[in-house]
Amino acid sequence: MKRNVAIIGGGQTYHAARRHDVNQVEMTNEAIRRALDDAQMRIDEIDAVLVSNMEFFEGTHMTDCWMADGSGAYGKPGIKITTGGTVGATTVCVGAHYVASGLFDNVLCVAFEKQEEGDTGAILSSVAHPLWGRSLAGAAVGYFAMMGSSYMAAWGAKEEHSAMVAVKARQNARKNKYAHLKLDITIEDALNSRMLAWPIRMLDMCPASNGACAMILADEKTAKDRCKKPVWIRAMETAHNEQFELDWRDVKTKRPIFSKVCASRIYKKLGVSDPAKYFDVFEVYEPATWAELVWYEDLGLCKPGEGFKLIEKGMTNIDGPIPVNPSGGVLSTNCIGASAMLRVWEAALQIRGDAGGHQVPKDVNRALTTAYGGTNWAVMTALSKTLD
Amino acid sequence: MTKDKAYEPFEVDQRMVAHSNYWAGEMGSRFYITLRDKKKILGVRCTKCNKTFWPPRTTCVFCFSKLDELVEIGPYGTLETFTLVTYSEPVHPRKAPFVYGIVKLDGADTGMAHFIDEVDFNKVHIGMRVKPVFAKEKKGNILDIQYFKPI
Numbered sequence: 001m002k003r004n005v006a007i008i009g010g011g012q013t014y015h016a017a018r019r020h021d022v023n024q025v026e027m028t029n030e031a032i033r034r035a036l037d038d039a040q041m042r043i044d045e046i047d048a049v050l051v052s053n054m055e056f057f058e059g060t061h062m063t064d065c066w067m068a069d070g071s072g073a074y075g076k077p078g079i080k081i082t083t084g085g086t087v088g089a090t091t092v093c094v095g096a097h098y099v100a101s102g103l104f105d106n107v108l109c110v111a112f113e114k115q116e117e118g119d120t121g122a123i124l125s126s127v128a129h130p131l132w133g134r135s136l137a138g139a140a141v142g143y144f145a146m147m148g149s150s151y152m153a154a155w156g157a158k159e160e161h162s163a164m165v166a167v168k169a170r171q172n173a174r175k176n177k178y179a180h181l182k183l184d185i186t187i188e189d190a191l192n193s194r195m196l197a198w199p200i201r202m203l204d205m206c207p208a209s210n211g212a213c214a215m216i217l218a219d220e221k222t223a224k225d226r227c228k229k230p231v232w233i234r235a236m237e238t239a240h241n242e243q244f245e246l247d248w249r250d251v252k253t254k255r256p257i258f259s260k261v262c263a264s265r266i267y268k269k270l271g272v273s274d275p276a277k278y279f280d281v282f283e284v285y286e287p288a289t290w291a292e293l294v295w296y297e298d299l300g301l302c303k304p305g306e307g308f309k310l311i312e313k314g315m316t317n318i319d320g321p322i323p324v325n326p327s328g329g330v331l332s333t334n335c336i337g338a339s340a341m342l343r344v345w346e347a348a349l350q351i352r353g354d355a356g357g358h359q360v361p362k363d364v365n366r367a368l369t370t371a372y373g374g375t376n377w378a379v380m381t382a383l384s385k386t387l388d
Numbered sequence: 389m390t391k392d393k394a395y396e397p398f399e400v401d402q403r404m405v406a407h408s409n410y411w412a413g414e415m416g417s418r419f420y421i422t423l424r425d426k427k428k429i430l431g432v433r434c435t436k437c438n439k440t441f442w443p444p445r446t447t448c449v450f451c452f453s454k455l456d457e458l459v460e461i462g463p464y465g466t467l468e469t470f471t472l473v474t475y476s477e478p479v480h481p482r483k484a485p486f487v488y489g490i491v492k493l494d495g496a497d498t499g500m501a502h503f504i505d506e507v508d509f510n511k512v513h514i515g516m517r518v519k520p521v522f523a524k525e526k527k528g529n530i531l532d533i534q535y536f537k538p539i
Contacts (some may be wrong), residue, residue, distance in 0.1 A: 020397035059404055121479035130410045132443045135529045136481055136501055142488055145471030153469075153514045197488075198472040242449060245501035246442075248468055248490040 001100040004387060006223035006230035008106075008216050009039025010345045015180040015211035015333040018116060024058065025070035028112040028212040031338075032072060035108070035214035039227065046216070047104040049073035052091040052111045053337030055082040056126065058118040071110050084127065084373030085285065086238075087111065088213060088341025089381055093236045095217045105219045112212035113337035120208055127375075133245035141205060143244050143375050144288030145197035147251075151290055152199065154251045157308035159199050162289035163190035164311045166203045166331065169286075172318055173328025175357035180209045180333040204289040211335035213342050220387075231348040234366075234382045237266040241376035251294065252304070259298035259370070262378040266368075267300075270382055276301045279382075280364040281350045282316075282324045283343035285372045286331055292324065295370060319361050326350065326358045340371035344381050351385045415444035418458060423532050427522045431461040431496050439497045462493035464539060465500075467516040472509055481531075487512055491536050502530075506537040 011034025013019075019027055036043060051064040051071050060066075064073065064080035083090040088111035095109040128137035151157055167187055173179035183189075185203065193202040223230035239262040241247050249257055263275070272278045282299070286292035296307035301322055310316050316324035325331075327346040330339050347367035349355040365386070371379040412420055419430045432444035432455045439450065440459060448455055470489030473480070487507055490499035504512060505521070518536040526532050 020399070059402065119479075121477050125479055129443075130408065131412055131416050132530060133501065135527075135531045136488070136503070137479075141475075142471055142473065145473075146469040146488075146490060149471060149514065150469040194475070196473070196475045198474065200471070246498060247449075248499040248501070250468060 001096070003100050003102055004220040005096045005099045005217055005233045006220065006227065007233065007344075007348045007383070008218045008223050008227040008230055009035050009041065010213070010215040010348060011035035011038055012178050012213045012338075012342060012345060013211045014178050015209045015335055017180065017207060017209065019114065019210040024063070024112065024114045024117070025067050027114060027210065028067065028110060029070035031112070031212035031214040032070070032108065032110060035216055039216040041106065041216060041226070043072040045106055046072060046076065046108045047106050048098055049076050049078040049108045049110065050081060050091050050095050050098075051078065052081040052087040052341075053113050054084065054087065056118075056123050057120060057336065058114055059123075072108060077104070084377065085287070085336055086340050086371035086373030086377055086379040088338050089344055089369065089371035089379040090238070090340070092215060092217070092233070092341060092344050092381060093238065093379060095215070096233045096236060099217050099219050105222050107217045109215045109217060109341065110212070111214070111338040111341040113335040114210045115208040115335060116210055128245060129243055133243065136245070141197045141200055141288075144205070144290055145200040146248070147294060148199045148288070148290035150250045151293060155305040155308065157293065159191060160187060161293065161308040161311055162199065162204050163187045165286070165289035165292045166190040168311065168317060169325060169329050169331035170203075172326050172358055173332035175318070176328050176332075177357065178333070179328040180211070181207050181328070182332070200288060200290075206287045206330045206334035207332070209333050209335040211333065211338055213338040213345050215341065215345055229352040229354070231351045232384050232387055234384050235266050235269045236379070236381050237262045237269070238377070238379045239265070244375050247376060251297070257298065258376050259295070259378045262380050263299050266380050266382055275299055275368065276322045279366045279368045280362065281326065281347060281360050281367045282322070283327060283347045283367065283369045284324060284329070285340055285343060285370050286325065286329050287334060287372065289331065291372070292329070292331075296324070299368070299370070318358060323360045326355065326360050328358070340379065343369040343371060344383070347381075347383050351383055413446070415446055415458070419444050420528060420532070424526050424528065428460050429462045429493060429520070429533070430458045431493070433457040433459050440495055441498050442493060442496045442500050459495065461495040463520050465491040465493040465518055465536065467504065467512070467514060467518055468492050468499050469514055470504060470512055472512070485509065491518055502533065503535040504537065505535040
């Protein structure tokens with residue numbers, strides 16, 4: 001990067017299915033004030049504000065305009081970003097470009113979703129291709145269900161393996177005071193939960209959450225002058241394929257798939273040969289259990305077809321050698337517009353040692369985060385404690 | 389963690405109906421008119437990549453070549469993956485239970501998402517051979533292929 005970029009502060013709301021006490025702007029403002037407090041910065045020191053959420057999920061557009069009071073964007077440069085489920089990570093990515101370019105020193109990145117206020121199912125159908133996919137579109141469950149059935153058929157994994165992911169996520173969430181679904185569940189509970197679309201059960205899916213996240217990015221000089229624990233953004237990468245209705249791939253495909261392409265490019269930038277050893281913690285975007293197992297393989301944490309063995313052996317547990325989603329992940333909290341930013345913020349907290357109850361019990365120097373969007377698009381962000 | 393607030397939360401209800409018309413373009417128009425009038429399914433070929441795509445489009449997603457070679461694909465195909473949907477939501481195109489899957493039509497290199505009907509839920513499987521059932525009343529969208537069923 002042209003200039004080094006650090007995360008010098010951040011904040012999140014608590015996440016819940018109902019937030020009747022606040023409107024969208026007030027809820028988002030909670031995260032922004034926490035981020036400013038965390039960075040010990042005043043809003044007038046912020047040079048640019050980037051605002052993001054899922055396009056139209058609350059039945060609204062141009063949130064950047066009508067939120068200019070609570071977002072702190074009034075009179076400042078900035079843009080609205082809408083890239084589907086990846087949007088929170090895209091916003092960090094754009095913010096890092098703003099700072100790295102030298103045009104801005106302090107950038108506030110804001111992401112939110114107040115899912116209870118919109119018609120998520122109906123709006124999600126508008127994500128489908130208008131000519132080819134819309135007439136068949138349901139909610140997001142179908143895509144992940146077909147991913148799960150394909151995964152099981154290809155590798156011989158069982159429903160128990162997805163249940164293990166479901167349990168890990170919710171047990172981790174119980175350690176995270178901000179998480180939404182803090183469920184004390186067992187593998188049996190997951191396997192006995194209501195079937196939605198085989199092989200996806202209720203506990204295999206994320207909740208619909210309300211919540212927000214905000215982060216402040218700064219240049220190296222500001223970071224070193226102002227921040228005791230800056231977390232450095234070392235690399236970012238994105239890759240697209242077409243949407244799944246037009247571009248299905250089974251897990252064994254040899255085609256260049258967005259997630260694998262994205263991972264190989266970010267590893268090349270950083271000189272990573274063994275990601276499971278290079279990174280100390282991962283925060284991946286897993287709206288469904290099967291997605292986490294596929295991420296293990298696409299990220300190269302194991303060989304193709306062995307993702308389910310990682311969860312079986314407890315390798316990705318909070319105290320395992322390759323901790324994945326100690327925060328509880330998207331499976332426990334999905335305020336969609338903010339979910340991808342939460343991955344980055346949670347990874348930053350791990351590096352700072354400030355994750356609290358869900359801090360992984362080892363030194364964390366490097367972290368990798370992923371995001372999904374729309375549905376065949378990935379954004380990845382690599383963070384580190386030092387600039388070495 | 390919810391704080392006790394000194395006010396009663398108030399909700400404002402808003403409702404919106406939005407209707408859209410999408411022109412299908414060069415390839416889409418040919419596809420939908422051929423489907424409607426001849427009950428044939430078209431894909432498009434990229435000779436450079438040696439791939440046949442559904443849906444037909446004017447640019448190859450891999451090499452950016454301009455495409456104009458429409459070819460008939462299917463009508464038989466193979467189920468690449470599927471799910472049995474057992475919950476209902478207002479947004480779903482039909483009532484549960486139903487099977488939704490990806491069909492790779494013979495001659496195509498990409499799959500098509502669609503419904504699989506007239507199928508025993510216990511026998512549906514990846515690799516199952518299927519054929520389309522065309523709608524009697526044409527709607528002018530992809531549901532002119534009403535569904536696929538086992539051969």
